[in-house]
């Protein structure tokens with residue numbers, strides 16, 4: 086009666102929240118399993134960013150509740166953003182849910198499950214659904230537990246919750262609440278514990294990490310709280326690589342750009358959401374930067390950080406996006422030559438400022454624009470990956486590769502997936518890999534033995550083109 090399967094939709098924050106819930110449940114004697122067919126309890130950790138993500142989770146929950154009809158002791162819960170967004174209304178369409186838990190209440194899941202199971206095991210009346218969606222002070226400090234029984238070579242660390250921006254398309258400020266930072270010492274303690282348990286790479290997570298601690302922690306020697314945090318995480322022994330996501334172009338200032346030259350553990354990979362290349366659309370989205378400023382940040386980083394790679398988020402078909410606006414996005418997208426990107430078709434979200442805006446873009450036009458950017462992306466990803474052929478990349482070995490007997494997978498500093506023959510004992514090691522072959526999504530190579538050759542710096546796509 087205590088086997089739990091957690092299915093996660095959406096972003097890395099959700100992955101991290103699910104992982105923390107799993108760690109807490111393990112501590113309570115529950116068993117976390119990977120096969121949902123074997124589960125006594127299924128929890129869906131949901132996403133609300135686009136309607137499609139909500140529909141997927143609702144469909145899944147409906148399906149699970151049919152299984153519950155045959156077995157009343159089977160427990161189904163919905164957690165996270167969609168639970169927060171739809172709240173009590175979720176029970177109109179899914180009245181048999183056992184549990185609905187909001188984004189500030191993940192840490193209460195073990196108590197709630199204990200209660201539900203105790204009621205189910207008693208002979209009392211059928212329990213009514215347990216709904217817990219309140220705001221909770223300090224809830225940002227409750228996402229800290231990891232499963233330390235197994236080693237995570239690369240781990241996520243949540244440094245803050247919420248977002249105070251008001252991007253007009255975005256539901257996140259509603260589902261995640263106002264910005265709340267975790268104190269630096271708490272974050273350092275968590276990273277130290279991870280390092281002691283074999284973690285070599287941490288990714289610091291927040292909806293808007295460049296705003297980290299702006300209200301709580303003063304600037305020091307011109308350095309923002311986020312840069313101060315990066316410096317201190319850098320000092321932790323055993324951590325070899327630091328990544329973060331997502332920064333906001335508005336907060337990507339000189340102090341952060343300079344941090345790359347001072348902090349060798351900071352990986353040369355930046356996920357910097359652009360959303361649109363049209364000034365008019367950025368304004369309508371309430372994104373407070375210009376396309377020129379965005380390009381400037383990219384150019385500055387490329388000039389100062391050897392081999393830096395970029396990924397981004399783009400929304401196509403925001404209301405009022407004309408062919409001309411899209412052409413500006415396309416041109417900037419092409420000019421920056423992102424190595425990776427997430428391209429989304431605009432999805433109208435309830436209670437956002439953009440809801441009901443006039444000049445909606447048709448689905449057909451969204452599809453076309455999406456495809457145009459995808460084609461550019463594939464071309465650029467492949468060109469970049471091919472530019473790595475013949476170079477030697479330092480790869481952090483993470484796990485056996487899904488395909489390829491005896492092959493292992495890891496990431497280059499620039500976050501390209503690298504696959505190569507290796508052995509189990511190299512998991513968690515940084516190893517030199519000579520790149521021999523490339524596809525749009527991965528590079529393939531072989532280990533360089535005994536350090537005869539020095540790792541080569543990654544070429545930026547522009548340098549690669551020039552060669």
Ligand code: 5AD
Pocket residue numbers: 134135254255256358360398399400429430431432433434
């Ligand atoms: N429609 C489409 N994409 C969206 N995103 C956020 N809100 C929406 C929406 N309403 C995208 C943004 C953001 C990413 C996480 O999801 O690009 O950066």
Ligand code: SF4
Pocket residue numbers: 248249250251252255256257258292293333
């Ligand atoms: Fe949403 Fe904008 Fe905040 Fe990102 S910065 S979470 S897109 S409101």
